[in-house]
Amino acid sequence: MNAPLDDREGFAAFLLRLRGRGIVPKDLITAFEATPRQMFIPGQWHDIAWSERMIPIECGETIEGADLQAAVIAALAIEPGSRILEIGTGSGYSAAVMARLAARVVTVDRYRTLTEQARQRFEALGITNAFARQAEGSNGLSGEGPFDRIVVWASFDSLPRAFVDQLSSGGIMIAPIGPDEGEQVMAKLTKLGSRFEREDIGVVRFQPIANSVAAAI
Template sequence: MTGGEREREGFAAFMLRMRARGIGGKELFAAMEATPRGDFVPSEWRSLAWSERMLPIACGEAIEGCDLQARVIEALELSSGHRVLEVGTGSGFTAAVIARLAGRVISLDRFKTLGNEAKRRWEHLGLSNVLAKQADGGEGSAADGPFDRIVVWAAFEELPRRFVDQLATGGIMIAPMGPAEDTQIMMKLTKVGSRFEREDLASVRLQPLAKGIAEAI
């Protein structure tokens, strides 16, 4: 079996898992299928690209399993006019999928290397509505807001109140909350006035949000 055949088989298995859980519509599946996930993971892990496993990527980071990514992206309820902030560019896969479903995406990562690699992948796919920035993700990107949607791929120990002002009224933020060394809850927070309405999506184990930016890589 060739690498391409394995990837197609992996994507088909992923779709079956999602449909069994009642997750994913045509637009989401089309956006994910159009984004060759194997190109966003190291070659030695390509056969597992469409698995539920977290996989290692550059800079000691990891890419979340595609099942969790699909669930979160669907919960963002994206439309073509939305401005989206992503905290944690990683390999750039989720930003690429979101860019196919939203109007504009700004993706932050503390590692310059990850941002540069993601940019090359997005350019190769012809995606022009997504921008990578090296930044302290814990501060968000107030100068570029407000955002209709915010998604964070690293855990907060408590509700990140500083993001309230960066989210438009009626906007949605999805982020994991909980202790750094234990299970966290991936929460969907909908902004109503100056407060959030909360919905719990899944239990996760993600890295805590690191402060500052990486100087060397």
């Protein structure tokens, strides 16, 4: 079944922006193209699915703009054998894309509604190596590491040192670091021994990471 014209045009514009920024890994572009973005976004926002805008989803949360998701996933340098931990499932879109590049993706969110919807979307797309669960992820998933890649879609006020032990040697973590209010820096943290080597890859605005699960939703 062919994608709607507005979706194809939106994807084409998205690709042009990525190429303009030098983000052109073929496997990454193939993974985005194979993952129908409109399936992860409420209907009233379908016409801007491939835009740079953050889009509202259930539980008062948002899905990041397509460009930011692509930049972060590219910076993760995912390999076919990579085991990935994602904190902040949201709609499940980034986990679905990463699952096409990696061996296994575990994605957690504090909202049960979001993880259940993500599971349903993975199943509908035949994605069998992405696993969504409700959990409090401010300190990762200490019982399940090590992971080769960790990505967090919520901000820390300082370097998240608790995650060092959950990364494999040479592993990469990407997370926003900065004050709760205002801008943060998206930092790429590479594990070297027992420390992180830090590279800043952009300025973002995210909500601070929560240290509890949602009781009702």
